[in-house]
Amino acid sequence: MAADLKTEIAQAVQARRNFAIISHPDAGKTTLTEKLLLYGGAIHEAGAVKARRSQRHATSDWMEMEQQRGISITSTVLQFDYDGYQINLLDTPGHQDFSEDTYRTLAAADNAVMLIDAAKGLEPQTRKLFEVCQMRSLPIFTFVNKLDRPGREALELMDEIEQELGLQTYAVNWPIGMGDRFQGVYDRRRQEIHLFERSEHGKRAARETVWKIDDPAVQDLIDPALYAQLLEELELLEELGADLDLAQVHRGKMTPIFFGSAMTNFGVELFLEAFLDYALKPNAYHSNLGDIDPTYESFTGFVFKLQANMDPKHRDRVAFIRVCSGKFEKDMTVQHTRTGKTIRLSRPQKLFAQGRESIVDAYPGDIIGLNNPGMFAIGDTIFQGKKVEFDGIPCFSPELFAYLRNPNPSKFKQFQKGMTELREEGAVQVMYSLDESKREPILAAVGQLQLDVVQFRLQNEYGVETRLEILPYTVARWVQEGWSALEAVGRIFSALTVKDSWGRPVLLFKNTWNVQQLLGDHPDLALAAIAPVA
Numbered sequence: 362m363a364a365d366l367k368t369e370i371a372q373a374v375q376a377r378r379n380f381a382i383i384s385h386p387d388a389g390k391t392t393l394t395e396k397l398l399l400y401g402g403a404i405h406e407a408g409a410v411k412a413r414r415s416q417r418h419a420t421s422d423w424m425e426m427e428q429q430r431g432i433s434i435t436s437t438v439l440q441f442d443y444d445g446y447q448i449n450l451l452d453t454p455g456h457q458d459f460s461e462d463t464y465r466t467l468a469a470a471d472n473a474v475m476l477i478d479a480a481k482g483l484e485p486q487t488r489k490l491f492e493v494c495q496m497r498s499l500p501i502f503t504f505v506n507k508l509d510r511p512g513r514e515a516l517e518l519m520d521e522i523e524q525e526l527g528l529q530t531y532a533v534n535w536p537i538g539m540g541d542r543f544q545g546v547y548d549r550r551r552q553e554i555h556l557f558e559r560s561e562h563g564k565r566a567a568r569e570t571v572w573k574i575d576d577p578a579v580q581d582l583i584d585p586a587l588y589a590q591l592l593e594e595l596e597l598l599e600e601l602g603a604d605l606d607l608a609q610v611h612r613g614k615m616t617p618i619f620f621g622s623a624m625t626n627f628g629v630e631l632f633l634e635a636f637l638d639y640a641l642k643p644n645a646y647h648s649n650l651g652d653i654d655p656t657y658e659s660f661t662g663f664v665f666k667l668q669a670n671m672d673p674k675h676r677d678r679v680a681f682i683r684v685c686s687g688k689f690e691k692d693m694t695v696q697h698t699r700t701g702k703t704i705r706l707s708r709p710q711k712l713f714a715q716g717r718e719s720i721v722d723a724y725p726g727d728i729i730g731l732n733n734p735g736m737f738a739i740g741d742t743i744f745q746g747k748k749v750e751f752d753g754i755p756c757f758s759p760e761l762f763a764y765l766r767n768p769n770p771s772k773f774k775q776f777q778k779g780m781t782e783l784r785e786e787g788a789v790q791v792m793y794s795l796d797e798s799k800r801e802p803i804l805a806a807v808g809q810l811q812l813d814v815v816q817f818r819l820q821n822e823y824g825v826e827t828r829l830e831i832l833p834y835t836v837a838r839w840v841q842e843g844w845s846a847l848e849a850v851g852r853i854f855s856a857l858t859v860k861d862s863w864g865r866p867v868l869l870f871k872n873t874w875n876v877q878q879l880l881g882d883h884p885d886l887a888l889a890a891i892a893p894v895a
């Protein structure tokens with residue numbers, strides 16, 4: 362490879378940071394995203410992302426269902442520049458649109474920002490997403506939000522993260538008061554106090570006044586009791602807290618913590634600056650050839666998400682690809698590992714919110730959208746140069762299970778075809794009963810939306826109206842050692858045994874208590890919450 366191209370790729374990697382936000386609905390993900398974009402100059406006034414969201418509902422010709430339900434199914438990648446960096450924010454669908462895509466998006470991220478509501482602490486969706494991050498040892502940065510409202514003590518929140526997630530914590534900044542008495546944060550990196558000035562609904566980037574902690578003037582500006590408390594807590598952190606260890610952060614073992622208020626735009630820039638210093642640049646991905654470094658000379662990438670019907674007029678599908686190494690260029694020709702086909706990548710797209718613009722090139726850590734006339738499946742590798750295959754994306758533990766029935770026998774073929782295509786696309790996992798009399802598929806999903814999408818698309822694209830029969834299970838476990846291990850256990854009353862699309866045994870339980878009970882009775886039985894990649 363020409364030395365200048367190698368340098369170009371190395372520089373691009375050096376200047377890129379990519380992350381996803383993991384949070385529970387309402388913690389403030391949209392608000393924080395918006396404020397980050399504001400700093401990055403990608404938008405000029407807060408409210409734009411939300412406005413765009415609602416405007417889309419009014420004007421978008423995108424999936425009817427999205428309009429009917431007022432939700433956003435499209436996961437997008439937001440790109441902005443700050444301080445010489447190009448930042449890629451991968452949007453993780455949440456709320457009612459929580460689906461397996463939310464998990465898969467994390468497969469394309471190098472860092473995660475865990476956003477927590479100060480009053481609520483850790484919440485269920487955050488924990489689930491955290492577990493997926495842990496599987497990949499992603500570095501996790503914590504932003505504790507809504508400090509302008511009464512919330513839980515900072516030390517208590519740190520303790521919760523340490524105890525429940527098993528992460529070491531390091532507070533990069535520290536709050537001074539909370540709620541009505543929120544006065545700002547102390548930045549431990551620069552040993553400065555940032556005083557909080559409420560800007561008009563946080564619309565513009567807030568002006569913060571910055572003081573050295575030992576400046577006598579600062580003591581007149583802060584409530585004396587809060588100042589005394591700050592000094593006391595800082596002493597405690599210095600004495601008892603761990604030092605910041607970036608190697609541990611990069612292994613996903615320690616989380617740097619930030620406090621702020623996304624709505625009033627306080628602490629967001631401090632966070633962004635520190636994040637850019639500490640975050641991992643685009644990282645190596647594991648493949649059959651070992652780790653592929655981003656600066657490896659040939660272009661490689663993998664599909665982490667497929668989006669169908671973004672524009673129903675064209676019935677197109679978009680495959681979202683994470684660039685892992687080399688340089689992507691429009692119109693380049695690549696190989697498709699699974700099928701061995703050669704593909705010309707002619708209409709690449711960069712996705713900014715709903716707008717799609719064409720791109721000419723992309724580097725490791727970037728996400729591109731490719732039109733996909735049905736050739737891509739989740740986890741597929743594309744490459745130039747030496748044949749390579751990335752590890753693939755596992756199936757995540759579904760929580761909703763339902764028989765899908767096709768009451769109209771004359772539609773049998775369409776039903777089969779639709780189910781196969783939707784399964785291959787990763788819209789939903791499909792399992793089957795061992796009972797020969799029950800031939801209909803069991804849909805297995807992590808969110809209700811996946812079931813709705815399957816029914817909607819079967820009707821719209823394949824002309825099959827279906828009925829769902831929800832099953833009373835919430836937990837799936839793959840039997841790691843296969844059917845023989847299961848036979849050794851004998852009949853299991855607390856679970857339903859089914860097989861996945863690859864014929865592997867899966868146990869469906871009503872709750873995790875039943876899982877524990879079975880493991881208590883059969884300690885040698887190895888069960889996995891995540892399917893091995895087929």
Ligand code: G4P
Nearest residue numbers: 386387388389390391392506507508509510622623624625
């Ligand atoms: P999400 O995407 O994580 O679901 O959360 P979103 O940003 O939509 O925020 C959820 C609610 O929390 C919003 O209020 C938002 O204004 C509020 N919020 C976000 N950050 C902060 C913060 O730092 N402080 C306070 N006090 N509130 C915050 P809403 O009433 O649901 O919506 P809206 O009327 O403000 O649009």
